[in-house]
Amino acid sequence: MFNLLVLLAERLGIIMLLAFLLVNTRFFRGLLEKRTFKTQIWLTLIFSLFVVIANLTGVEITNSKEVITPLILTGLPQSDSIANTRMLVITSASLTGGPYVGMLVGLVGGLHRVFFGGFSDYFYIISSVLIGYLIGVWGDKAKGDGLYPKTFWVALLAFSAEMIQMSFIFAFRGFDLVKLIFVPMVLLNTIGASLFMEILKTYLSNERQLRAVQTKDVLELTNKTLPYFRNGLNFDSALHVCQIIKEYTNFDAVGLTDTENVLAHVGAGEDHHIAGEPVMTDLSKSVIAKGEEKLAYNKEDIGCPVPDCPLTAAIVIPLRVNEETIGALKLYSTARSKMTVVEENLVNGLALIFSGQLAIGIAEEQTSLLNEAEIKALQVQINPHFFFNAINTIGALMRVDVNKAHEALMQLSVFFRSSLQNGQEKEVTLEQERRHVDAYMSIEKMRFPDKFQVDYQVDVADNVMLPSFCLQIFVENAVRHAFGGKKKNNQILISLQPVDAAHFEVSVKDNGNGISPEVLETVGQQPVKETKGSGTALYNLNQRLQGLYGSKSQLQVITGKQGTEFKTILPLKYKEGAN
Structure with missing residues (x-):
C-alpha cells in the first residue's frame, strides 16, 4: 500500500504541474470567471485531455494484486485494474465548470478507461458520469456567492467523489482491490483536488488584487490627466498624458493620435513614431476608421512599416466623443506575455474616462462661445x-x-x-x-x-x-x-x-x-x-x-x-x- 501511495503521489505531481502551467496561460484564466456555453465547451475539452492523461499515467494492478509501473500504459488486460488520478480531474472539472462539464469529462474518462481495458469494467462509465454530475451540483450549492467553494468543501466533495467510486469498485470488483487502493486513492485524490482548486483561486485572487492596485492608479492617473485633456487633444496635452500613462502602467510605449497624425509617442519605438507625422501602423488606421478596439500579439498584426520596430503586442482603443471617433489611445509592449486580461480591462477603462475628459474640454470650449x-x-x-x-x-x-x-x-x-x-x-x-x-x-x-x-x-x-x-x-x-x-x-x-x-x-x-x-x-x-x-x-x-x-x-x-x-x-x- 505504501509503494502504491508513493507511485500515485508521483502521478499527482504530473497533474499538478500541468495545472500550474495551465493557470499561467491567459486563455485559460479567461475561462474561469464567467460560466457561458463557450467557456464550458473549452473547459470540457481541456479537462478531457487531463482525464485521458490521468488514465495513461495510472498504476497497473494485476489480478494477483501486483503493482506494475510502466511509464505510459498502452493497454490493460481485462483482469487487471488501474489506480490513477482520474477522480481528481473529474472533481476539478465539476467544481470549475459545473455539473454538465463534470458529466462530459466523466463520460470521456469512463469511456477511455473501458476502451483502454478491453471493454471490461463498464461500470466506470456510470460511476464517472454520476460523480461528475453530483460533484458539480453539490459544488454549486457549496460555493454560495463565491466563484468556487471554500477549501473545506472542496476536500469534502473530493472525498465524497472517491467514496462513490470505491462503492462501485467494491460492488463490481470486490473488497480485496478496495482494501489495496482505498487509502492511497482517497488520500491523494482528495489532496490533489484541493490543491488544484487552490491554485486556481490563488491566481484569480492575485489578479483581483492587481486590479485593485490598478484601480487606485487609474484614479490618480485620471486626476493628473484631466487638466491636459480639458485643453483638448493637441500635441502638448497628448505628450503630457502619454508620459503620465507610462509612469502609472507597465506598458513599454504609449501613444495618442487624432484621426490622421501622431500627437505623441513615449517609450519604445519613439525614434520612428514621431509626433506630427501621419499614423503609420495598419492597426491604428483600422481602429480610427472603424471606431472599434483591436488587439495585436505580433508585429504583423501591428503593421508597422519599420522592420526593426521593437513593438510586438498592442491594444489600440478609439477615443470617442458624441459617438464620433476623434483619435486613438495606443499602448504597446515589447513582449506578448505582458499583455494580460488585466491590461486589457485597464485600457478600456482609461479610454472611457479619457473620452469623457475630452468631452469636458470640448463642452467647455463650446460653452464659452x-x-x-x-x-x-x-x-x-x-x-x-x-x-x-x-x-x-x-x-x-x-x-x-x-x-x-x-x-x-x-x-x-x-x-x-x-x-x-x-x-x-x-x-x-x-x-x-x-x-x-x-x-x-x-x-x-x-x-x-x-x-x-x-x-x-x-x-x-x-x-x-x-x-x-x-x-x-x-x-x-x-x-x-x-x-x-x-x-x-x-x-x-x-x-x-x-x-x-x-x-x-x-x-x-x-x-x-x-x-x-x-x-x-x-x-x-x-x-x-x-x-x-x-x-x-x-x-x-x-x-x-x-x-x-x-x-x-x-x-x-x-x-x-x-x-x-x-x-x-x-x-x-x-x-x-x-x-
Whole structure:
C-alpha cells in the first residue's frame, strides 16, 4: 500500500504541474470567471485531455494484486485494474465548470478507461458520469456567492467523489482491490483536488488584487490627466498624458493620435513614431476608421512599416466623443506575455474616462462661445462634492470588495460620459436621462447602502424628449436635501405620465421632511448662492423649462410633512426619426 501511495503521489505531481502551467496561460484564466456555453465547451475539452492523461499515467494492478509501473500504459488486460488520478480531474472539472462539464469529462474518462481495458469494467462509465454530475451540483450549492467553494468543501466533495467510486469498485470488483487502493486513492485524490482548486483561486485572487492596485492608479492617473485633456487633444496635452500613462502602467510605449497624425509617442519605438507625422501602423488606421478596439500579439498584426520596430503586442482603443471617433489611445509592449486580461480591462477603462475628459474640454470650449453661458455651464458641470465623495467611496471599497470598487469606477465613468454628452444637448431622450440618473444613484447607494430607494412609473416611450439633466437635478436635490438625518426608508418616485395627446407630466416626489415656507418662496424663482444648496440648479432648470416650452412648463413645487414633489408639464416630442 505504501509503494502504491508513493507511485500515485508521483502521478499527482504530473497533474499538478500541468495545472500550474495551465493557470499561467491567459486563455485559460479567461475561462474561469464567467460560466457561458463557450467557456464550458473549452473547459470540457481541456479537462478531457487531463482525464485521458490521468488514465495513461495510472498504476497497473494485476489480478494477483501486483503493482506494475510502466511509464505510459498502452493497454490493460481485462483482469487487471488501474489506480490513477482520474477522480481528481473529474472533481476539478465539476467544481470549475459545473455539473454538465463534470458529466462530459466523466463520460470521456469512463469511456477511455473501458476502451483502454478491453471493454471490461463498464461500470466506470456510470460511476464517472454520476460523480461528475453530483460533484458539480453539490459544488454549486457549496460555493454560495463565491466563484468556487471554500477549501473545506472542496476536500469534502473530493472525498465524497472517491467514496462513490470505491462503492462501485467494491460492488463490481470486490473488497480485496478496495482494501489495496482505498487509502492511497482517497488520500491523494482528495489532496490533489484541493490543491488544484487552490491554485486556481490563488491566481484569480492575485489578479483581483492587481486590479485593485490598478484601480487606485487609474484614479490618480485620471486626476493628473484631466487638466491636459480639458485643453483638448493637441500635441502638448497628448505628450503630457502619454508620459503620465507610462509612469502609472507597465506598458513599454504609449501613444495618442487624432484621426490622421501622431500627437505623441513615449517609450519604445519613439525614434520612428514621431509626433506630427501621419499614423503609420495598419492597426491604428483600422481602429480610427472603424471606431472599434483591436488587439495585436505580433508585429504583423501591428503593421508597422519599420522592420526593426521593437513593438510586438498592442491594444489600440478609439477615443470617442458624441459617438464620433476623434483619435486613438495606443499602448504597446515589447513582449506578448505582458499583455494580460488585466491590461486589457485597464485600457478600456482609461479610454472611457479619457473620452469623457475630452468631452469636458470640448463642452467647455463650446460653452464659452455660446450666449447661453449660465445654462450651458450648468449642463456641463460636475458637482465636485459628488466627484470626490465617489473617489473616496471607491478607495474604501478597494480594501473590502474589489469587484464593487471596479463597478463603482465604471459607473463613475458612465456618469461622466452621460453628463458631458447630455450637457451639449438642450434635450435628450428619457432613456439617456434615465441612464444618467441610474449611474448617479448606483454610486450614492454604494456610499449609503439601503438608504435610498428610487422607483419609476413611466407611461411614455423611452425616446420621448425632455430637457437634459431634468430628472437628475430633481433626484440630486432630494438626495442632498430632502431626508435630513434619516438613514432608511428614503423613497424617491419618478413619474412620467401623459396629460393629453400633446403633453406629459414629469414628477419627482420624495417622502422627506418637506421645504420650509421661507425657502419655498425662492425655490426655482431666484438663484441661491450657497455651497450646500441646489437653488441655482433648480432656478436655471426653471429658466430653461420656460425658455424652451413657455410658461406652461414652469416648475411647480408641492411640499408638506409627507415630502416634496417637483412637477412640470412638457410637450410630447420624440427623437428625430421616431414616432
